[in-house]
Amino acid sequence: MPVPATSGPGSALPDHTDADLVHRARAGDARAWEGIVDRHLPLVNAIARSYRLSAPDREDAVQTVWLTLNQHLPRLRSPERLRAWLRRVTNDVCARQRRHGARQSPVDPDSLTRLPLPDAPDLESQYLDRERVEGLYRAIRHLDPQDRLVALSLLEDAPHDPSTPRVAANQRRRVQRRLRRILEDQQ
Secondary structure (H helix, E strand, C coil): CCCCCCCCCCCCCCCCCHHHHHHHHHCCCHHHHHHHHHHHHHHHHHHHHHCCCCHHHHHHHHHHHHHHHHHHHHHCCCHHHHHHHHHHHHHHHHHHHHHHHHHCCCCCHHHHCCCCCCCCCCHHHHHHHHHHHHHHHHHHHCCCHHHHHHHHHHHCCCCCCCCCCCCCHHHHHHHHHHHHHHHHHHC
16 A cells, blocks of 8 residues: 655655655656655755856756756666765766856956957958959969979979079060969950
8 A cells, every 4th residue: 555645835744755756757657756856856956066166057966967867767667776876976967067158158248349350361262362363273274384393493382493494584574574464354
């Protein structure tokens, strides 16, 4: 014969073990769930307070513990060890909440407008530079093979290779003039 439950708000069904409450809560007994929460809420709150989380973070952590229990209730292998399970989960959740909270700190949105802009060029400038370079290479393809080699050697940032002959100044100017004309014709 089942033991009658104590009535009244906040009653943790003191005559039932944790295993009994878990089995009843699995079967859909809302009072058993309330009994689990009422019985173990002081433990969960005490652990959460020991992590010195802010009040909202502590409330989130406690809420997450109960949500986790609700999700894992059907799969608890040792319902009689509910207290130990809640202690472990509460420690895990609070530690994660503390790590997460340490990474995020509130920022005044007005302070963001006073930050210096990065030195990197904006996307539009990068796009235009890339277009210019691609246009230059298209123009180089229109040169005869000897002039093409001269133009490409002028574009290279690598140090001069002693095995390649130096390009004469008048040849460089001639190639530059031809490239300029080709680029003007392409526009």
